[in-house]
Amino acid sequence: MGRAEARRAQKRGTGPGTGGKKPKKTGIRRFFTWKMLLAYFVGVIALGAGAFYALYLYVDVPGEGNKAAQLQSNVYKSADGKTIARIGQVNREEVPLDKVPENIRNAVVAAENKNFWTDPGVDLKGTARGIINTVMGRGKQGGSTITQQYIKNYYLDQRQTVSRKVKELIISLKVQDKLSKKKILEGYLNTSYYGRGAYGIQAASRAYYNKDVDKLTLEEGAYLAALLQAPSQYDWSQATEAGKTNAKKRWNYVLDKMVEQKWLGAAERQSMQFKEPGKAKPAAGLAGQNGYLVEAAKREIIRDLVAQGRTQKDAEQEFEAGGWTVTLSIDPTKQKALEKAVHDKLLAELEPGKREVDKHVQAGAVSVDPKTGKVVALYGGQDFIQHQVSNATRADYQPASTFKPLILASALENNSKTQEKKPITPATIYDGTNKRPVVGPGGGGYAPENEDQHSYGPITVQQAMNDSVNSVFAQMVVDVGMDKVKKTAVELGMKSDFEETPAMALGAMGASPMEMAGVYATLDNHGKKVTPSIVASATHRGQEFSLPNAVGATAVDRNTADGLTSVLTGVVNDGTANVVSSAEYQVAGKTGTSDEDLSAWFAGYTPSLVTTVGLFGEDMEKNGKQVTLQNTGGNGRVNGGTYPAKIWAAYNAAVFGDDDKAKFDLETDEPAAPAAPPSPKPSTSPSASTSPKPSNSPSASTSPKPSNSSSSAASPKPSNSTKQPPTPKPSSSSSTGSSTGPVDPGTRPNGGLMPPP
Structure with a gap:
């Protein structure tokens, strides 16, 4: 045997001096031979089978079913401990x-x-x-x-x-x-x-x-x-x-x-055709607002059961089986104030026997404490017995221009730039020309009309938000990136089931007042995610039920959230929502009006309360078909600055009176934009607009050097008088005129003139 062969033989344990035997394995390797692994596997199977057999012998079929546990009621209470309803x-x-x-x-x-x-x-x-x-x-x-x-x-x-x-x-x-x-x-x-x-x-x-x-x-x-x-x-x-x-x-x-x-x-x-089932019959004790409050609480508990691991079906069945005591976060004083505001500012003006449109008006509202995320008041409709769809939680109407702040939020969050590579801030100047084609990837020639087909010419983002200029935000959503805007919207609290198109800039998706209240509460809470919750506590068969925290992690940076609040105070002080301007407390908010006046919105907040009000046109005789709200109450055009804003103002006035002196605690380095941009050099080409025509690019230069001020508008605070459509030249002043209230230049592509005063 050569030396090389001898060395190999020694390694194998069969060479001279080894006795022809392999050395024994040492350490943990002794326990992991193939034979032993097979033995372990067989042993585990045998143990499992034995354990299952033992359990089979041990577990008996119960003598009786659990019917007794199912024969319980669900009890709902308000924050002060009074019983709202007992269902069972x-x-x-x-x-x-x-x-x-x-x-x-x-x-x-x-x-x-x-x-x-x-x-x-x-x-x-x-x-x-x-x-x-x-x-x-x-x-x-x-x-x-x-x-x-x-x-x-x-x-x-x-x-x-x-x-x-x-x-x-x-x-x-x-x-x-x-x-x-x-x-x-x-x-x-x-x-x-x-x-x-x-x-x-x-x-x-x-x-x-x-x-x-x-x-x-x-x-x-x-x-x-x-x-x-x-x-x-x-x-x-x-x-x-x-x-x-x-x-x-x-x-x-x-x-x-x-x-x-x-x-x-x-x-x-x-040959078979689907037949729609009849309407649900509400249980006794659910008249008025009670049914809407109970349904919102029920929906939330079931959602939380699913989050804890139940299937949707099992969660519904477990809740309906009874034995729950649910205490709501509803504040009885605020609840009464909200109901009264809807009655006084809307219902009292309706005459269904005189005007067909007045039969179709549905109002919904949600009021949330932004610090806790708890719903303190909710309005779902005139009477749950008559209309079981809650207008507070329904998500089948467009939120319209209340979505526009989310576009700017995404721009600030992502440090986005215009097509000309200029940073997007409240002071950035955009082209507000009517029907201006959107430029950039995904624009597809989209050219939305502004309200009354008005051309604004060069306009700051701040003034575009104040006057809700469609052409500006349609361009901005492409500048930021539609995927990024959607991501920000979802992080702020919107559902993700909407398409990424330029039309999303005009709020062309479904959303509920509850959903939008969460979005605006997140802004009010300096970017901390708020998911509105109407359940203060719950027990099931005497055991405390674990509730998720209504306030979660950071959704957007504080600089972004506070920057938006700063901008939205401008909408109230010098824009479409000036009807809610108050000398007693600071207000930020945004109006919204959908195509053909099918819905009208106002989402507004103070430092301590967020309230979203929605108005919806619904023809119940035509299976809930969405219909126009125009001429509701005999007042012509309906937009976010009319009934929704008036309801919001009346509710907040009743809640706060003269007691709320709180100021927004803003930390933002976003620039304070002037109400109108500096006049650019007139273009030599002809223009249909009376204001100087900007360049064909979507945006121009940014306005003056940023300031650390948190104020959103340089113009003085206007009075609460209503406002006519803006004049061709952007202005910081607010004019008075029609008694129908401020116009929301929202998502109404067909335009139309203001009715005569």
Whole structure:
């Protein structure tokens, strides 16, 4: 053997002097041979199987279901401890399986568990996935059979825990041996939650179609089967447009699965039409504002249950099962003041018998403490019994120009620049020419009209905000970047379900007064994220329920938030919202008016209170169709500076009186912009505007050197008199004129003249 071979043999432990044996492994390597790893794996499997068998022997099927726990009411209280409403007991009426038409039974099975009649009663993969999700903190149910869902509904609860899932699996296996499939399906149909407080398919049939279950058509039964996936989201009376779309998709899915299972003929399936269910009947005790307050609290608790790990369906069912005591953050004094302000400044002027438009006016408002995030007053409509859609939380109308401050916020947050690479600040000069095509990536030739098709010429961002100049903000949203603007809007509290187009500059998306109150409260709170909360505390069966903090982390830098507050004081002092200007307290805010006057807004705040008021045109005789608000109360044009601003001013005057001397505590290095820019050198080319025509570029130079002042306008504070459309030349002064109030140059592309004074 050569020396090289000898060395290799020694390393292998087989050379001379080793006795032909390999050396023993030392340390941790001794425990991780392939044989030992295999043994460990088999051992773990054996231990798991043994543990499961032990649990199988240990866990018994409960002698009774948990009906007693479900027969409780939910109690709602105001901040002073007085009971607002007591909702209960559970709406349930059990029926034998043979009373449920066979085709409707098949619809439920097709929707929830198509292999129900042949499966072993459990879905091991789905249950394992659910347990893993729970352990990992994701908390979403992985999937379960009808048998498992029945066990959860009847014997257990809706909590997403490992122990509950294991119990569910074991009891399901045992019940499968004791009960027939028909008995299990009967139990499932009688214990499932269908929304509208209805437990069981008979109660659901009465709640949605006002008939007994044996009188349902298959189309109607398929809708009830579809509801099982997301009861509240698919409830036609309160669903959003997306919810209605998804409900129809689920309805179609149910029927298609029935065809797949040979329970329904393809030709018959094609002839079926979706039938909208009837309106929900509100429970007693929910008249006036009570119903809106209760619904807002209910929605919030369910949201928090989902955040803690329940599925949407389980969260709804757990809440509706009862046993909750919910104390609201509503301040009775502020609540009365808000209701009175809406009555005095709006409802008292309406004459539905005289003017058709007055029948269609819906008002909604939310008032929030920006330091705590708590809702102190909420107005959802004239009467919940008559109109169950809350105008405070509905998000199907455009927020219009109340979105414009978010564009400037994004510009400040991102240190954005114009197309000419000039920093965007309140003092930056833009071209306010009417129908000016947007320049830059994604602009696509978008050329929005200004109010009354007015051309402003060169104008500062501050004055453009004051007068809500569409052409300026359409250009700015492209300058900043539509993706960045959307990101800032979402961080401030808006939902993310809107498209990134230049039209977003004009608030061409849906939003609710509650949502916009959160956005403006975040600005008022120096950039700390505020998610409005109407629940002060809650207990469930005597146990304290953990609530998330309504005030979260920083959404935008304080310099950005305070800079916006500075700018928005200018809208009040020298802009479309001067009707709310007060000598007693500082105010910042923004008006908004959507296309064709379908909605009108005012979102305003003081150092200690944020209140958003929305007015919506809705024709209830045409399934809630959005209609114009023009000539409401016989006053011609309706915009954010009229009824919404007047309601806001009356409410705040009642709340504060002469007692609020607080000033905005602003820390911002944004420049204090003059109301009008310095006159540029006139262009030699002809211009349709009486003011000098700016260059064809979207923006020019910035205005004077920034100052550390937090004031937003250099002009003196105007009186509370109303304001005519601006003259061609931008001016810092506020003129008086029409009694209809200040004009909001918001998102009204069709323009139109002011009615005669």
